[in-house]
Amino acid sequence: MKPAYFLMHLKKDLQLEWRSKDAINSMLFFALLVVVLFSLAFDPTRAVSRQIAGGILCVATMFAAVSALNQAWARELRNQVLDALRMTPAPAASLFLGKxxxxxxxxxxxEVVLAPVFVMFYNLHALGNAWLLLLVLPLGTWALIVNGVFFAALSIRTRNRELLLPLILISDFYSSAAGDGDVGVGDSDGGNRIRCLWIKMLAAYDVIFTTVCMMLFEVILHAE
Amino acid sequence: MKLWRWLWLLVTLGVLAEGFRVALFVVPPDSAQGNVQRIFYYHIPSWAGMGLFFAINLGCSLVYLAVRNRNEALAIKADSLAVASAEMGVVFCFIGLVTGSLWGRAVWGIWWTWDARLTSTLVLWLIYVAYLLLRRFAAGPQMRTLAAVMAIFGYLDVPLVYMSTRWWRTQHPAPVFGGAPGSGIDPSMMPAVWWNLAGWLMWGIFVASLRYVSEYRAQKTEQAEALKSLEFAPGQTQMAGGRS
Known part of the structure; x- marks a missing residue:
């Protein structure tokens, strides 16, 4: 039996990345730069810096992800791969899901590589909110990626696409970023109720945007 | 057609003047806030206008996506109306943010705070500005399709803005209309709300209709020019072929 289409797309992308390691290397380096820059901007030994560390992690990942997402579809433009993908019988949604x-x-x-670096650099308590982070990190990352991949495809055919993607993405991602940062920082007296609400919000956001993206991706892909 | 537009403008100006008079000189000041509360009569119509025009934008975008391959004339009309309404919505949103900020300065002592309502509204404004930017950065029918998709995403933020004062404890006041039991304002203040609501919506419709006409003409011209260049193309290739 043939594997599902989206698994084939996923495999192809993983293979590409395994050979070139473009996206991961550039993201890692970029995020590391952001971390270092923030430590210059805010005194990292102060208590305040520890409180905003979650936000910094969020911002660092986000900027790094945007730099990689710009390339997510651009690498398909070479040798007209994108046009070839458009002609395959596979549904567009599976291409999107794989990507x-x-x-x-x-x-x-x-993020997994960066998190320990973060804990080290900012003297965080390694197991403070670990279980929460395990829940929030994938949810927040998925929110960012699902929008990012979609808008990267949307802006691939426009002028100034390097500028347009962050413009669209950051304004749209903001609603989930607020939740992400809030939970990530999550001080102990914040109250579990509020935190639960934010996590539910984030999950709802993920479900809604994944659905809408998959429904509308075909329109984007064939927009001529 | 032109006569109607002038009449509409005259009536709109009349209603706005009456709204101004009623809001500032007729209805009583708020018992707790005093005269500062009167900015409410400009704050509410802005959000009503924004809600109306972003909804029109969503509707037109959906129509455009549905008919773009079947009925080109209708698609261009829908897209032109989508642009006009998005621009009008952005203007209303901006006026709402500014009036709210002025009120906040007088009542809270600060221009801005990052609570759920204010933040989500600012994000909504940013999203629609990004929508208008997207329209500038791409060209032709594909831009219209991309923009229509973007509009659907933008509108997803509207329910969030609307519900934000209900879901979270915000510094922004709880909903005045349609909120908890006992919410609402004194009936003696309602004339000011109605006159300004009518006046500003009429003003918005007037400006949006002007923008719609100009955008529609621009798109028609663009389409005609594209067709013209296509018609010329075969002759030119023939000439080029003859020379070679």
Missing amino acids: ALANFLFVMVV
């Missing part, structure tokens, strides 16, 4: 899953994995790798 989104691949990029989700790349960004998760970056």
